[in-house]
Amino acid sequence: MEGLDARQLGNIYHHILEKVYLAAQGPDPTAVQPLLDALPQAAAAVLDAAPEQEGFRATAWWAHTREEIIDHVRRSLQALAELAGEFVPWGHEVCFGVQDQPPLTVYRGSDHFHLRGFIDRVDRASDGRVRIIDYKTGGPWGFTSKAVSEGHKLQLSLYALAARDALGLGDPADGFYWHVRHAQPSSFTLGTFDGGPRAAMRTAVEKAWEAVQGTRDGHFSPDPPGEGCPDYCPAAGFCWRLRPRFGG
Numbered sequence: 001m002e003g004l005d006a007r008q009l010g011n012i013y014h015h016i017l018e019k020v021y022l023a024a025q026g027p028d029p030t031a032v033q034p035l036l037d038a039l040p041q042a043a044a045a046v047l048d049a050a051p052e053q054e055g056f057r058a059t060a061w062w063a064h065t066r067e068e069i070i071d072h073v074r075r076s077l078q079a080l081a082e083l084a085g086e087f088v089p090w091g092h093e094v095c096f097g098v099q100d101q102p103p104l105t106v107y108r109g110s111d112h113f114h115l116r117g118f119i120d121r122v123d124r125a126s127d128g129r130v131r132i133i134d135y136k137t138g139g140p141w142g143f144t145s146k147a148v149s150e151g152h153k154l155q156l157s158l159y160a161l162a163a164r165d166a167l168g169l170g171d172p173a174d175g176f177y178w179h180v181r182h183a184q185p186s187s188f189t190l191g192t193f194d195g196g197p198r199a200a201m202r203t204a205v206e207k208a209w210e211a212v213q214g215t216r217d218g219h220f221s222p223d224p225p226g227e228g229c230p231d232y233c234p235a236a237g238f239c240w241r242l243r244p245r246f247g248g
Helices: 006-023 033-054 062-082 145-149 155-166 196-216
Strands: 087-096 104-108 111-115 117-125 130-136 172-179 184-189
Touching (some): 006 062, 006 087, 006 117, 033 062, 087 155, 104 196, 111 196, 130 155, 145 196, 155 172, 155 196, 172 196
Parallel strands (some): 130 172
Antiparallel strands (some): 104 111, 117 130, 172 184
């Protein structure tokens, strides 16, 4: 295809951030300058390979897009360093349920479901506390505590549960969605959710079970999300309920 879609752009941001943090590992993991120094080379490696790896045809606008991506990552690196507090980066693209790592298994009585995935970033404090960060390309507007309570944004809370129960990293103390292009966290955080991280994880499990049961019962009627449909949805070309998503 010509140009980038949201999924491809998100992959690029994820790959650059992972490469930068891995390349900049040193005696002071909170120092921002080594990250900024590592950015040009890490970004070039990802961006040079992106058209073939992600499956898109670069347009005449690609050179400008590359510069914009690098600028977004630079601002995010600086802003994340300011939010470090007692936490330092510990793991990137931390997997569960793949690469010989155990899945998250969620039980309800004798029933259960398995979940697998990659946690974008895990931070740890010197006392062992864990913080989960999930990178997002889109804007922060829909990532609220209300959206979590209503079951619309479950990913971060399930990642926190996987960090605790599948990977044995301990009780998550905090976590947030990080909006890379806006260089800011979501208003929802695990630490400020009503009842704290454990309540957020319980809510995510309840809503996940509702989704599992709905799938088992064959409830597949299209229901566009409030913020609109992503352009990479496989049904975008024919769904009669399609509602395009505007903004980023």
